[in-house]
Amino acid sequence: MPNKILVVDGDSEIRNIAGTYLENEGFEVLKAENGEQALEIIYKNEFDLVLIETMMFGMMNWIETCMKIKQNKIMPIIFLSKKSEGLDKFQDMPSIADDYIGKPFSSKELIDVVKSKLHRYTMYSDIKNLAKNKIKVGNLTINSDIRQVFIGNDQVKLTPKEFDILELLAGNKGIIFSIEKIYERVWGDMLYKSDNTVMVHIRKIRKKIEKEPKNPIYIKTVWGVGYKI
Structure with missing residues (x-):
């Protein structure tokens, strides 16, 4: 079964670019344009990772969305943000984000970070399961x-x-x-x-x-x- 990833971004071009890069690597990708839509999709599907932009506004911004995801799911969340501000936001939100990717990003940048976080969480899950037994x-x-x-x-x-x-x-x-x-x-x-x-x-x-x-x-x-x- 391929890893399933949710891409949340208000810019349809970013959603499509990220989706194409990920699908070319064999990932299954679903997309959402805002926090409300993202949570609705997450509650109906099991995901392995979420990519979410940090410029979402509206009834539910990106911080609220991330916090609700973390309350109910165990999976990595990666910020999508402008290169000039991504590191600051990531460092300010260590309990929410697992990493960040600056926009615009290349295929290699995106895939390297995604694979790294999936590998880390897989190892963490294996260790947890061993501990349970x-x-x-x-x-x-x-x-x-x-x-x-x-x-x-x-x-x-x-x-x-x-x-x-x-x-x-x-x-x-x-x-x-x-x-x-x-x-x-x-x-x-x-x-x-x-x-x-x-x-x-x-x-x-x-x-x-x-x-x-x-x-x-x-x-x-x-x-x-x-x-x-």
Whole structure:
């Protein structure tokens, strides 16, 4: 899917020039001539980046438009402004703008800035998503994306089933899981066999993550009920 970009400028010639440059690079482009139109389009579409001129007047000027976009969307906003005033406006509005491009601009200027900001935001989004998939309990970190476990900076080697048990308990902190429920969730078998499979796995996990396996701080036994973190 190509990145989708919104070009907001009161000058139809600028909109068309920017649109042509971007489309020639494979981007999908929509255009708006004022703030009200821009917000209406943004609410109906998902965009990856917005280019907006800083000379818009009317019921909703460019500052109000940018602030409303930032309140509802996470994406880079690039100012389009006269070369003589673009830097000043960009420096005055660091919480709104991610960069600026002076008008008139060349194809290379526009594409270089757009690609740079898209790359930065893509990396930022990837990092955020990785962070969402990390479970932390004290000094214990479980990374579900790469299925790795760390105590502090030291990696702990777990078998796939050991990892699944630890992830289940840590991802549901405070919830007690019976042996039967752990077996059902990890082994995918509702017909629990009354052997010590789960207990053996818990014991092995404790040996790997606990300083004192017989006095655990992570996986707690709730006698007669099950286990929890």
